[in-house]
Amino acid sequence: MDQFVAIAPSMADIIENFSLLEEWDERYRYVIELGRGLGTFPDSARKDANKVPGCVSQVWLATSVERRGGQTVLTFIGDSDAHIVRGLVAILIAMLSDRPASEIVAADPVAIFEALGLREHLTPQRSNGFRSMVARMRADAEAALTQ
Template sequence: MQLETKSRPMPIDDIIENFSLLEEWDDRYRYVIELGRKLTPFPEAQRTDTNKVQGCASQVWLATAIEHRDGRAFLTFAGDSDAHIVRGLVAILIALLSGRPASEISGEDPLALFERLGLGQHLTPQRSNGFRSMVARMRADATAALAETV
């Protein structure tokens, strides 16, 4: 499956740096929402039960494309949510994980980044659980891609 991407996601290092410049939580909150607004529009045809992330209070969809290069599986993610802040969390995860080999995605710790950015202490438990569900879904897709390449 090929995913539509109008632009590359903002590099995760830029997002981390921008967070470090924002001292107030309100500014960080607005920044997360802005990241979500910059996501490539998610096609209506991809809003399927298969792409819906379970365990999120909001509606969240993640689509995964796998490309095999040099004997490795690379994953590209696209996503969306009906909630502005969650759409921003999707954007952060895409910036962190999309375009990387499945083996790296499996070893990455997005939850540590979530805490490092101060998101865990400011978001509701439902949003935090939703973030964990998105991470679990992306890791499961990476694990499945690894199993296909063996």
């Protein structure tokens, strides 16, 4: 994953930017812009093991696990063939990547998703896909904790 370079704002920046955007189409464009900020997903990571089931679009998440300061830390990279979903991947990465596995398991990305107003403005299929991505990241964190 070393070749994967992302320009990712912090989750605090994303929440602040959402609060400044009043119209949904501005927020929608911002989510797409976040997706454009993801680095190039390596072709070698586009394999079935990294595909997220339950998403209408194709979504890939690759996870690396390392020990840092006595904690198991997960780093995620991701991609999608749909612009808006790629933006949702970017939001999840800002929320959960480079964090201890225990924090990822305890986090509630769906609550933030709803607080940002994304649930009410996206199709049910996109919302379900978001939940599938969260479930995948949480499962990877739980697996890392048991190793």
